[in-house]
Amino acid sequence: MMKRMSLITLLVAVCWMLVAPGISMVQAQDADIIEWDKPKTAIYNRLSAPMLMYKNELFEGGYSLKLNGTAPNEVDADFAVSQAGELGARGIAKMKESLEDASSFVALKETMIQIELGAVYMIALHNHTFAKIRVDKLTSSAIEFTYVLQKNPAAGNLELPDNHILQRNMPEGQITIKVGAKDVDYGWDVYRSDNGQDFAMINDTRLSKPSFDDETARLGHIYQYYFEVFDRNDEMIGKSDRIEVTVTAPVKPKTEIKMQINHNAASINDKVVELEVPPMILDTRTLVPFRFLGEAWGATIEWDEEDQMITYKLDGNVIELWIGKNVALVNGKEEKLDVPPMVYNNRTLIPVRFVAESLKQRVKYVKETNEVIIRKW
Numbered sequence: 509m510m511k512r513m514s515l516i517t518l519l520v521a522v523c524w525m526l527v528a529p530g531i532s533m534v535q536a537q538d539a540d541i542i543e544w545d546k547p548k549t550a551i552y553n554r555l556s557a558p559m560l561m562y563k564n565e566l567f568e569g570g571y572s573l574k575l576n577g578t579a580p581n582e583v584d585a586d587f588a589v590s591q592a593g594e595l596g597a598r599g600i601a602k603m604k605e606s607l608e609d610a611s612s613f614v615a616l617k618e619t620m621i622q623i624e625l626g627a628v629y630m631i632a633l634h635n636h637t638f639a640k641i642r643v644d645k646l647t648s649s650a651i652e653f654t655y656v657l658q659k660n661p662a663a664g665n666l667e668l669p670d671n672h673i674l675q676r677n678m679p680e681g682q683i684t685i686k687v688g689a690k691d692v693d694y695g696w697d698v699y700r701s702d703n704g705q706d707f708a709m710i711n712d713t714r715l716s717k718p719s720f721d722d723e724t725a726r727l728g729h730i731y732q733y734y735f736e737v738f739d740r741n742d743e744m745i746g747k748s749d750r751i752e753v754t755v756t757a758p759v760k761p762k763t764e765i766k767m768q769i770n771h772n773a774a775s776i777n778d779k780v781v782e783l784e785v786p787p788m789i790l791d792t793r794t795l796v797p798f799r800f801l802g803e804a805w806g807a808t809i810e811w812d813e814e815d816q817m818i819t820y821k822l823d824g825n826v827i828e829l830w831i832g833k834n835v836a837l838v839n840g841k842e843e844k845l846d847v848p849p850m851v852y853n854n855r856t857l858i859p860v861r862f863v864a865e866s867l868k869q870r871v872k873y874v875k876e877t878n879e880v881i882i883r884k885w
Contacts, residue, residue, distance in 0.1 A: 595620070595621050602628070685751065698735050791846065796860045807820045831850065834847075
């Protein structure tokens with residue numbers, strides 16, 4: 509099974525497939541020992557160009573052990589081989605054993621490796637099971653190889669239908685899709701298909717964290733999602749598996765705060781309140797009165813006049829911010845701010861998304877109305 513983040517409450521973890529080396533790691537973690545079926549032989553004669561995994565060419569297909577032939581897309585493809593003798597898969601580890609030997613627990617840390625004739629490699633397959641392959645002959649146009657498939661793989665706690673799309677039921681208003689990623693990932697876009705329609709990007713700006721709250725998903729719809737990941741040069745370097753979500757009955761949030769940019773009127777659970785200073789936008793970031801938010805959440809608020817420091821405490825989380833400083837502490841860990849807290853008309857304003865999400869709240873910005881909506885479930 510591919511290593512996935514555990515599903516907790518309403519969090520869906522989407523496993524990365526075939527990203528550039530170092531971004532993901534797959535683990536054969538469902539049992540200490542993996543048993544294998546009888547060896548089979550095959551020929552793969554549609555080798556790709558060199559630098560196989562640099563831009564994730566498996567998206568264009570590869571070899572499928574299930575089909576015993578070429579698969580035209582990533583859904584069924586298990587691995588690909590380049591004309592330069594590079595092997596690419598969702599996860600790869602070189603094994604010091606024969607094909608027939610039972611295999612111990614191993615981490616598949618690579619997604620690309622240079623083939624050595626006669627060497628044995630364990631790879632993660634498209635259906636989240638494992639295989640071992642040995643390349644017996646390699647030319648610039650084809651490989652001859654022997655392979656064994658995992659015997660009687662357990663499905664674990666994942667629902668894996670025939671189309672290999674992870675399926676979940678989630679309540680309306682509480683759909684969060686989150687992926688695991690290493691520090692070498694820099695930006696994410698999320699795509700969604702609504703009831704079988706074409707996929708379309710649904711984030712307004714590129715995400716700086718691999719997480720997305722779909723506030724527009726509605727009851728009675730079935731959605732599919734996937735993420736694309738980009739490096740610092742704005743080059744796409746990876747793509748996630750798809751996940752299908754069936755939206756179930758709506759659930760009301762415990763707290764819902766609504767504010768509008770440059771307006772003093774706000775609301776807490778539909779009760780209108782007047783702000784002394786309206787929310788404003790600075791360098792594309794929204795700042796709001798810090799005391800109003802803390803009191804609306806029921807957080808403990810502290811103000812240190814000497815150090816110009818603000819502290820929020822809520823549900824075991826502690827955030828410390830300083831006026832004019834682009835750093836904050838979240839549960840003791842230093843985090844960078846795009847825009848620091850500031851004083852405006854003798855009132856302290858804080859960057860709302862950073863503070864709210866650090867305190868496990870959900871933030872939505874409605875571009876058409878300039879509304880900021882913060883919800884806690």
